[in-house]
Each structure stands twice: as C-alpha cells, then as structure tokens.
Amino acid sequence: MNPQEFALLLISVMASVTGQLFLKLGANKLGKVNTSNIFNQIASIITTPELLFGLLCYGFGAIAYILLLTRVKISVAGPSASLVYVFSVLIGYFIFKETIPSIRYLGLSLIVCGVILVVWQK
Template sequence: MINFILILIGVVLNAIAQLLLKKGMVLVGKLSFDIQTIIGLLPSIIKNIYIWSGIGSYVISLLVWLIVLSRVQVSYAYPFLSLGYIIAAIIGYYYLGESLSVYKISGICVICLGVIILSRG
C-alpha cells in the first residue's frame, strides 16, 4: 500500500510541476527559437515563482520516483504515470481555463481503464 501511495505522490507532483510551469510561461509569454527572444525573456523566467515552484515539484517528484523504482518493478510503476494526463487535464480545465472536450474525456476514461487493468496484473 505504501508503494502505491508513493507512486501517486510522484505522479501528482509531476502533474503539478507541469501545471506550474505552464502558468509561469503564460505569465512570461511565448518563447521561440530566436535567441534574442529567449535572452529578452530570461529575466522574467528567472524571477517567476511559478517556474521555480514547478522545478521544485519536479525535483521532489524525481526523488519520490527514485524511491518507487527502488521498491517496485518499473513495469508496474510506469503505467501510473499516465494518471498525470488525467490530473493535468482536470486541473488545467479548472485552473488554467483549458478546454475539456468529449474526446479528452473519452481518452481519460480509456487511460483509467488501462491503469486499472495494468495495476491488477
């Protein structure tokens, strides 16, 4: 049970990291492959609390994931990462105002079914 909880903590932290980074970049603006644009936006990126929080969440999720991988088979743990899609879609809808279409909801249901099947194997 503790391994399952650790997996969920890692997945949630990873999804939160993505959402924090997205929020940070919404505030910074669009980046391009133009070096001058990147250099111009670099101070905004460095000062952005959402970006730093996202990076911090990634680091913590990595540490949790290392613990997970030391305890369970990767073939068991890895499929749970797909739950991050669900978390990101739902929080993105409510927090970032992103769309949640019938296709996305259908995909989320398929992912849930797949994770349930894999977790029982």
C-alpha cells in the first residue's frame, strides 16, 4: 500500500469513526427505543443534528473507501478497514468513559497486528 492509498484508508476509517461518535451522541439524545415510541424515535432521527452529521460522515467514509477500492485489492482494503473497531473502542474509553476488559485489549492488539500483516509489502 503506497502513501496515497494509505491516506485514503485513513480518511475512510477516520470518517467512519467520526460517524460512529456522532451517531452515539445523537442516540444518547434519543433515549431507549421500545415498541411504544418507535415511530416518534424515527421521526426524531431526521431532526437530530448529531445523527445527521454522523450519517454524513459515514457517507464521506464510504466514498473514500470506494476510491480506495479502485486502487487496492479488496483482500487488503477490507481487513484494513477493521481499524474502525480499534478506534471505536478508544472513543468509548476516552469520550464515553466505558471500561475496556483486558481481553478486549488482546483482541484489539490482534486486529492491529493483522492489519499490519495484510498491508505489509516486501
């Protein structure tokens, strides 16, 4: 993966992670959905700025990913996109104060090692 391709990957990952952050912020505003309020919740989604921005970020990330797919094999791009999982856990920890069990650290380490091996070129 050359520097331009790596930049596209990072843009895609960061846009997706930003999208997740704003979707979570918007979801926290909505509250829990149950069968009695599902239609009100759906209507609220289109008027919550955080949710709209989160969806916009996801769209931007998808465009960057499509551009990446024009340049690299899906067998490289797909597994590399799993870095979203790593950053999502970090956002959960630093922004939402979620606890991270030690086994999850191991899982995240394996993801990072796997991505390194997938993008590694001789």
